[in-house]
Amino acid sequence: MKRKLISLALIAMLLLALMPALTLADGLNKDAPIVMWLPGNGAVSGFEEGATENDNRFINAIREKTGYKNLEVLIMPATDPESTMNLMLSSGDYPDVIYVNGLRAFFLRYQTEGLWAPVDEAIAAYGPEITKLVTDEAWATVQGEDGKHYGIPNPLHTSYNGHLLGGGILYRKDIFDQLGREVPKTTEEFYELLKAVQEAYPDMIPYSYAGNTGDALVNPYFRSVFGMWTPYRVADDGTLESTNRLYMKDFVAYMNRLYKENLLDPEFLYQTGNNLNEKIINGKVFAWDGGVWGKIIRQTWESTGFEGQQAFFPPLEGIDGNTGGPMPFPVANCYMFPKTTKYMNEVVDLVNTFLSDKELETFVNFGIEGEHYTVNAEGALEPKYPAYENIIYKIYYRLWFKPDVWWNNAVLGDFVPEIKLYDEAYPEGPTLVNIFQYAPTNQAQLDYDTAVNDILHEYVAKIIVGDLSVDAVDEMFQKMDESGLKEIEAAAAAWYEKTGAGLAERFAK
Incomplete structure (x- = not known):
């Protein structure tokens, strides 16, 4: 009897010892x-x-x-x-x-x-x-x-x-069809279309987007047409070139032209997405930046009986020779x-x-x-x-x-x-790959990004609305250089040489 009790006690002790193992099976708790x-x-x-x-x-x-x-x-x-x-x-x-x-x-x-x-x-x-x-x-x-x-x-x-989704420039297809024009392929043709809209529908805003807090560069789809879908491009000699330095003057000159001719919404800088949607829903906007998540516009039109139709423009030819949307x-x-x-x-x-x-x-x-x-x-x-x-x-x-x-x-x-x-509009989807989106944050960015970006956004906004001339872009880059832009660019070049070029080659296969 005593041996039996001892045996039962040993079994009980063994079971107790095994309980954590049952809870921590395969090392998991x-x-x-x-x-x-x-x-x-x-x-x-x-x-x-x-x-x-x-x-x-x-x-x-x-x-x-x-x-x-x-x-x-x-x-x-x-x-x-x-x-x-x-x-x-x-x-x-x-x-x-x-x-x-x-x-x-x-x-x-x-x-x-x-x-x-x-x-x-x-x-x-x-x-x-x-x-x-x-x-x-x-x-x-x-x-x-x-x-x-x-x-x-x-x-x-x-x-x-078979392709990823992105965004682009949406437009009122019903209005476009009434104008009887060809779909624009270049920025100049897009400008001419906006002028035609302005003439035929003087109470309509030809083009708008939501800058929210004064960010004139928040429209990636249109900005990409001006080569700035990536912060840098590789020059023929293998070195990196800043696309902002190459194309920013062209971008702000074009946007200023739209703004001063009342082709760009005068409220674009500080309006929110909700503000913009309200204008679109009420039939006040012809073209706007957007993505595939804008069902509220269609649904509201349908529920109110508004006979509007929307569509995406195909990508415009880029200033850098590329055509296509930026890859998300x-x-x-x-x-x-x-x-x-x-x-x-x-x-x-x-x-x-x-x-x-x-x-x-x-x-x-x-x-x-x-x-x-x-x-x-x-x-x-x-x-x-x-x-x-x-x-x-x-x-x-x-x-x-x-x-x-x-x-x-x-x-x-x-x-x-x-x-x-x-x-x-984009049967191949977005095609422009920005390899620099894979880069980690570097010390130069931590030290200088805020100051550099503050200068960039301030100048771009002021140039577009006409408070500064287009030539102020040169002054802008001078101030950005003094605030650490060259250090940021040097760090990006170092990352590209060490890692980025290899990633680009690997992903291209």
């Missing part, structure tokens, strides 16, 4: 209190009744299916999340992982400060599904000079008909791990499990078939209103965005008409 910051989204107006950010059907499904029942999230504001995160990090409030949407400058700033931990070992051990999805171009955006990777990039997923940054979202995290392996396993569980991924992205959406005869998803609208907050919890998942969301979100308009 399923009980880890993971704290994850998630990006906000302006499309979300709130949670369905009874739901909160940490108690709803989607995060609870993620906890149950992945086994990480102590996952907690904090959703950042949709507007200016960077300021909120900067404040929290400066106070020493570090989560286990930060998942951000399109904040390249945020990543680079803290990479330079050494905040992020490398992810290579965790990915190798626990991220086989992640490895399948991340492209070479995406990995290059988070690679440090030591060759390690300091984030998990989610490759850009917005594609259609190859990363949509990125996971970043502060060095203080204890649970990188667990986070990688959680995301990897999400990606390998099709049922979970489908539920988080679309909801429940029959309740929130239906599948038509062509296999396309169709939303069921108002049930689908009530779960839009699911956007917060999609831990990855595959191309097929994105497309179904685009269909459900009613973005397809504008996507098809873009495809008609």
Whole structure:
């Protein structure tokens, strides 16, 4: 009897000793209190009744299916999340992982400060599904000079008909058709078209865009026509040339011409995107800068009975001989791990499990078939209103965005008409690759960027509106040089020689 009791006691002790091993299977702690910051989204107006950010059907499904029942999230504001995160990090409030949407400058700033931990070992051990999805171009955006990777990039997923999506110059096709003119191919032909609009429709603004806070250079699609889709180009002798130095005078001269002839919206410098949309919706603008996400214009026209039609102009011939839109940054979202995290392996396993569980991924992205959406005869998803609208907050919890998942969301979100308009004008999609978007922040930028950019934006705005002459560009560059521009350019040249040229060659294959 005594031996039996001793044997039972030994067995109990062995089981107790094995319990941590059961919890820490494969080196993972399923009980880890993971704290994850998630990006906000302006499309979300709130949670369905009874739901909160940490108690709803989607995060609870993620906890149950992945086994990480102590996952907690904090959703950042949709507007200016960077300021909120900067404040929290400066106070020493570090989560286990930060998942951000399109904040390249945020990543680079803290990479330079050494905040992020490398992810290579965790990915190798626990991220086989992640490895399948991340492209070479995406990995290059988070690679440090030591060759390690300091984030998990989610490759850009917005594609259609075999190409990525971008933006361009939209216009009122119904007005254009009434004018009976040819589609412009050059900046001069675009100018002549705006003059024709002005003559035929004197109460209409021929061209507009949203400078928001006085940023006259915020229109990348039109600015790219003037060769400034990349900050530098490689000269025939292999050295770098600043495209701002080469083409800025041409750009401001053209924009000043539009402005002084009332072809450019006089309020462009400080109007917001909402201000611009209101003008477009009310039929006050002929052409404007925009992308494929402008469904609000079409939807409002349809709901009010306004008979407007919009379309994209094909890309204009560039001053540098290139024609095509600027290629968007190859990363949509990125996971970043502060060095203080204890649970990188667990986070990688959680995301990897999400990606390998099709049922979970489908539920988080679309909801429940029959309740929130239906599948038509062509296999396309169709939303069921108002049930689908009530779960839009699911956007917060999609831990990855595959191309097929994105497309179904685009269909459900009613973005397809504008996507098809873009495809008609840009059948090859955006084609101009800015290799310098892969460059990390360097010390020269940290030291001089703010002062240099302040001078640039001040002068460009004043020249366009006529407060300074076009020749003031020379004075502008002199002041920028005195404030550190040459040091910034030298650092860019050094990066290109060491890394950038090799990346360009690699991606061209």
